[in-house]
Amino acid sequence: MFERAELDPAIDEEEYERRELALRTELLQRQYELLEKRDRAVLVVVAGIDGAGKGSTINLLNEWMDPRHIRTQAFGEPTPEEAQRPAMWRYWNALPARGQSGIVFDAWYTPLLKEAARKSPDMERILAMAARIRRFEAMLAAERVRIVKLWYHLSRRAQIARIDEQLADPATAWRVSEADLRVRKRFKRLRAAGRIVLEATQAPHASWRVVPGADARLRTVETASAVLDALAGPLPAVARRAPPPAVALRRHRRLAMAPRPGGGKLDGDAYEKRLASYQAQLAEHARSKRFQQRSLVLVFEGVDAAGKGGAIRRVAHALDVRHFRIVPVSAPTGEERAYPYLWRFWRQLPLHGRVCMFDRSWYGRVLVERVDALITPAAWRRAYAEINDFEDQLVRSGALVLKFWLSVSRDEQLRRFRERRESPFKSFKLTPDDWRNRRKWGEYMDAARDMVARTDTLHAPWFIVAHDDKRTARLQVLEHIVQALDDLK
Amino acid sequence: MFERAELDPAIDEEEYERRELALRTELLQRQYELLEKRDRAVLVVVAGIDGAGKGSTINLLNEWMDPRHIRTQAFGEPTPEEAQRPAMWRYWNALPARGQSGIVFDAWYTPLLKEAARKSPDMERILAMAARIRRFEAMLAAERVRIVKLWYHLSRRAQIARIDEQLADPATAWRVSEADLRVRKRFKRLRAAGRIVLEATQAPHASWRVVPGADARLRTVETASAVLDALAGPLPAVARRAPPPAVALRRHRRLAMAPRPGGGKLDGDAYEKRLASYQAQLAEHARSKRFQQRSLVLVFEGVDAAGKGGAIRRVAHALDVRHFRIVPVSAPTGEERAYPYLWRFWRQLPLHGRVCMFDRSWYGRVLVERVDALITPAAWRRAYAEINDFEDQLVRSGALVLKFWLSVSRDEQLRRFRERRESPFKSFKLTPDDWRNRRKWGEYMDAARDMVARTDTLHAPWFIVAHDDKRTARLQVLEHIVQALDDLK
Numbered sequence A, B: 001m002f003e004r005a006e007l008d009p010a011i012d013e014e015e016y017e018r019r020e021l022a023l024r025t026e027l028l029q030r031q032y033e034l035l036e037k038r039d040r041a042v043l044v045v046v047a048g049i050d051g052a053g054k055g056s057t058i059n060l061l062n063e064w065m066d067p068r069h070i071r072t073q074a075f076g077e078p079t080p081e082e083a084q085r086p087a088m089w090r091y092w093n094a095l096p097a098r099g100q101s102g103i104v105f106d107a108w109y110t111p112l113l114k115e116a117a118r119k120s121p122d123m124e125r126i127l128a129m130a131a132r133i134r135r136f137e138a139m140l141a142a143e144r145v146r147i148v149k150l151w152y153h154l155s156r157r158a159q160i161a162r163i164d165e166q167l168a169d170p171a172t173a174w175r176v177s178e179a180d181l182r183v184r185k186r187f188k189r190l191r192a193a194g195r196i197v198l199e200a201t202q203a204p205h206a207s208w209r210v211v212p213g214a215d216a217r218l219r220t221v222e223t224a225s226a227v228l229d230a231l232a233g234p235l236p237a238v239a240r241r242a243p244p245p246a247v248a249l250r251r252h253r254r255l256a257m258a259p260r261p262g263g264g265k266l267d268g269d270a271y272e273k274r275l276a277s278y279q280a281q282l283a284e285h286a287r288s289k290r291f292q293q294r295s296l297v298l299v300f301e302g303v304d305a306a307g308k309g310g311a312i313r314r315v316a317h318a319l320d321v322r323h324f325r326i327v328p329v330s331a332p333t334g335e336e337r338a339y340p341y342l343w344r345f346w347r348q349l350p351l352h353g354r355v356c357m358f359d360r361s362w363y364g365r366v367l368v369e370r371v372d373a374l375i376t377p378a379a380w381r382r383a384y385a386e387i388n389d390f391e392d393q394l395v396r397s398g399a400l401v402l403k404f405w406l407s408v409s410r411d412e413q414l415r416r417f418r419e420r421r422e423s424p425f426k427s428f429k430l431t432p433d434d435w436r437n438r439r440k441w442g443e444y445m446d447a448a449r450d451m452v453a454r455t456d457t458l459h460a461p462w463f464i465v466a467h468d469d470k471r472t473a474r475l476q477v478l479e480h481i482v483q484a485l486d487d488l489k
Helices: A013-037 A054-064 A089-093 A107-116 A123-142 A156-168 A178-200 A216-232 A268-287 A308-316 A362-366 A377-396 A410-422 A432-439 A441-455 A470-488 B013-037 B054-064 B089-093 B107-116 B123-142 B156-168 B178-200 B216-232 B268-287 B308-316 B362-366 B377-396 B410-422 B432-439 B441-455 B470-488
Strands: A041-048 A070-073 A101-105 A145-153 A208-212 A295-302 A324-328 A355-359 A399-407 A462-466 B041-048 B070-073 B101-105 B145-153 B208-212 B295-302 B324-328 B355-359 B399-407 B462-466
Touching: A013 A054, A013 A216, A041 A054, A041 A107, A041 A216, A054 A070, A054 A101, A054 A145, A054 A216, A054 B308, A101 A216, A107 A123, A107 A178, A123 A145, A123 A178, A123 A377, A145 A178, A145 A216, A156 A178, A208 A216, A268 A308, A268 A470, A295 A308, A295 A470, A308 A324, A308 A355, A308 A399, A308 A470, A308 B054, A362 A377, A362 A441, A377 A399, A377 A441, A399 A441, A399 A470, A410 A432, A432 A441, A441 A462, A462 A470, B013 B054, B013 B216, B041 B054, B041 B107, B041 B216, B054 B070, B054 B101, B054 B145, B054 B216, B101 B216, B107 B123, B107 B178, B123 B145, B123 B178, B123 B377, B145 B178, B145 B216, B156 B178, B208 B216, B268 B308, B268 B470, B295 B308, B295 B470, B308 B324, B308 B355, B308 B399, B308 B470, B362 B377, B362 B441, B377 B399, B377 B441, B399 B441, B399 B470, B410 B432, B432 B441, B441 B462, B462 B470
Parallel strands: A041 A101, A041 A145, A070 A101, A145 A208, A295 A355, A295 A399, A324 A355, A399 A462, B041 B101, B041 B145, B070 B101, B145 B208, B295 B355, B295 B399, B324 B355, B399 B462
Antiparallel strands: none
16 A cells, blocks of 8 residues: 555656646646536545655645635644534535635544554544544535545655754754654554555545655655546546444334324413423523533424424523524525535534524425425435434534424414415515425425434434424423433433 | 603503504515615614613514524623634624624623723723724724614613512523622612713714613514614714724835835845745744734735735745635625625634734725725725724734735836746736736825825834845745744743
């Protein structure tokens, strides 16, 4: 794997100069074509042995290309606010839009590299980490992010020579980092770590390329060729099967996704009393010390006029206005469409001690986008696992994720539509889309049933709140939230 | 000022019901018109005596309007990352775009209110704070943000009665905050504080309206009317003179904005040696403990082909890739245009320990936007003071702000244009705009001279780097940065 790189191959100045002109010209040309076509985003992951010249090569690449459409990012220790979100949060924020390119150093490989470079690496942990990475990259690739992964490598002798040369001159000595120096002692171990990482995360749609690092000219030429490939080469097919996500589904009861018409109505006084009691409990939970280390993500999905907004307001009422946010979700904007579909939701993740309520959510992918055939069946079929992965990360970062499917019977929906149509200040809530969706009632119910069956996980459960009485539905939502917060204790 | 509110006026149920329907219908209608016309953003600032019903009124307003186009935000203690930016940073992030509405609680009034409510308020401090607020709001208003400020007020008796009523019922007792309880003891002082704040920050384009808080119905009706006014009423003229900003200009030397042609060329070896030495010094500064409490904001402006990009790369070369960002600035996007012009720059402010380099900047307002008459003369004339204010806030938050004007002679520019035109990988840098700007050379020089004269402040100085020799120019930039960092000690 590293054999060629450890021969420290080089090219001579003449050949380099001949190729440089062609490469620079083509890089720029392809970059502008990409900007025009916007058929993909290009993401270059840069890793490798320290001292193999990654940094200076990337600097040069930035000089060769139009820097306005390329974003280079490296990541230090997570800041306090980054630490309150899933580890992947900052990499999602660094994703390039279609038409753009991004270069990231190490990025989501950092923990894996660290584990693999330990004296006795925990192979089980490594395989779990690698599986998560493979799922993540498969998802990106399926969303038209062209991933190129470059591993810079050279022989131990060349690495040491390079560092010594820099150290000898006071003007460059400061460039030598502690990591560069460590390589000298631990070359064998780092080499083994590289091999583990590359083998565990090789994939046709996100393949590693080993770049020999000893010779600056060759390194540059090979880097530029790899980037050229990513900019304009054919998009590789995404391997059909990424590793299955490690989520546990809840044992399934047979679920009625919509209630039968009728059903008792709750008396106003009794409702107010129970509502106030739940709100008081919720308020106490949200203000508790324990909750300052957690966050709460509430997802509301359901048929039109099922009372999502009303339920959300009753929850909000118990919370400090400084600590919650309601995110109404509709069709993605032009900007949002240029990213993988989960991108716009990643941006909204709450800090610890905060509550975020999604009025519709990422589940639109397997509901409206499926039913209205806005995406291919392959796209919504893979979404279940992607969403489970996403929520798994949320939960690992300390979020409590609760999902509500709100439904009323078809008759009750019709009644509410008519009521809305006749009210001067509710009619804005009723759009032609609502009537259209209503005609697709059965398809929506099928989609909802599939959704719940495939994403009702132990870590992020669905609650079916299907009742024609608004009050009963609201109380059920609050009860589930309070119960889940009680269970945290 | 509070006389009427302290009479605790009320309206009866019948009148309320009659007006409710009209108000709700009109609010929605105007909200949609705003969305269509996008002629303004609406920003409602909510403040007042605790326990006067602010929160519940705003909740109701959110229920009445289409919540997808209205964003309500309250602010707690700044998070660690907020604390590393200017205090106004999070309020800029909360600004609504044109077509949208925002509601903020207290927001930038928090420190002023706190100072005014002290036992013996520092009037000088209060006046300085109020002046900053007035300048900020005048700027927003001039940028088509319609500001409405609501002060909720009621009599001491009514406040106590309201709190007691809530406390009596266990279901509502948790709603009573410590701030609510404090009012009981300190009503007089809080009332006086309110008077000070309202008087010091009253302005025709951002006027306070006192809303009587004792009666929920009247409170609702008056709030809704005020918001209606903001949504659709005429935009008030901005008072010609906001208080002059308190910035100290540097004593002025006569400045040559472009060099005479010719000038010595620096020898390659001497250049490399000095460059490496400056980079080593810069690297040491950026890695020092002291710098972890500061940030560095570098602004690069200049004529086309003056070498901004080259200078930026030489600076970047000395920095850890995890700790700097280069922000290339071109014409604002559609989204950015919907906000006050400084908004897109506020989003880029670095954390402590970080460096942000702007390749062109907010100074485009007084350069290209002025010269190409993209904005009115009034708009660029007021921009000098707005920019000084902005940079003043940056500096107060711990940033070191250094600004570079890079220039070459007209002859040298022509030489570089031709060189670019002939190079297959530099020609992308040369656009028809560049030739067009070149024809306006004199106008650009005038604009640059005015810019430096009006924004060369002691806290955020300009450095004129005008030399036809690239190497000399780059060394000068590095020298100024290193010097400024040395001076921090």
